[in-house]
Amino acid sequence: MIWAFDLITLIFLVITAIISLQTKDLLSAAMIFGVYSFLMCLLWAGMAAVDVAFTESAVGAGVSAVFLIATVLRTTRRSSD
């Protein structure tokens, strides 16, 4: 673990988490959630848990982002609250 790499990744992790909760446009929230998953994947890889990082990048950043985008495009794009 390199502390500078960890610090930058964790800062971006918190930023993407807050943005994906706060943004009104659900499509961009889904995209930013994919970015969040990819940053988590980088963190797992930094902790030498490559199997977990692999799963996170395939399931979290890849397929579940597609599922969320498909759901947003089939329902509504604006958040009500």
Added chain:
Amino acid sequence: MKSFALITVILTGWLLLSAVSDFPSWGDTESPANDYRLSQHYITETFPESSVPNMVTAVLADYRGYDTMFETVVIFVAGIAIMSILRRKPLDYLKDTGRETRSYKKDPDLIIDTTCRLMIPIIQLFALYVVAHGHHSPGGGFQGGVIFGASFILLALSRDLQAAQRWVPEKRVLNLAGIGILIYSGFGFACMILGSNFLDYEILHKIMPATPVEARSHSMLGVEIGVAFTCTAIMFSIYSNLASNGDMKETL
């Protein structure tokens, strides 16, 4: 109500963060998780016992094989649940909204079509490598199956759902998902028939051209293939149900 939720979140977050200071530091050899003799056994004995270099896969598919079998069942059930909630017959759907029957074919875009034509075989080959090499390097049935399913999702995104359904129609999706779990539990029952415990792969050397140690490695590959079957089918099924609003005709 909103301020009450905020206070709850802040309190829970503070509780969790205050517990973090009690954690052992990263990579601490003296921490209970690393010090206990079970993890020592996994680290030192995995390769002599099962001839699998990747001990994560060995724990996942062999020592904790029963858990992984039901994880696969969970994925299967999730896919069935999404299908039973979203799937509708196209005829009722058209009657409800009064839409006219029309062609759902999209005009193929040259750049997207060519790129996906080049990319999809490489993605599928990589997925097969991840499944087949999962007990030697990072990867395994879940990851490989998800990547293989993603290649069909890419086909459905770049063209239309019918193009992908030529390869994985709905009936085949259900068959593949069931066959995956049958392969996994079949390995377990084969061990029982030969007179050992459920999912105790060592006994399978009697019907495999391998030593007892190698039989565990080969059986891990077998159950990973089963997991990959289920993951591929269910991932594509979830996407096609979500993207077509349950009628399996229209895509995004």
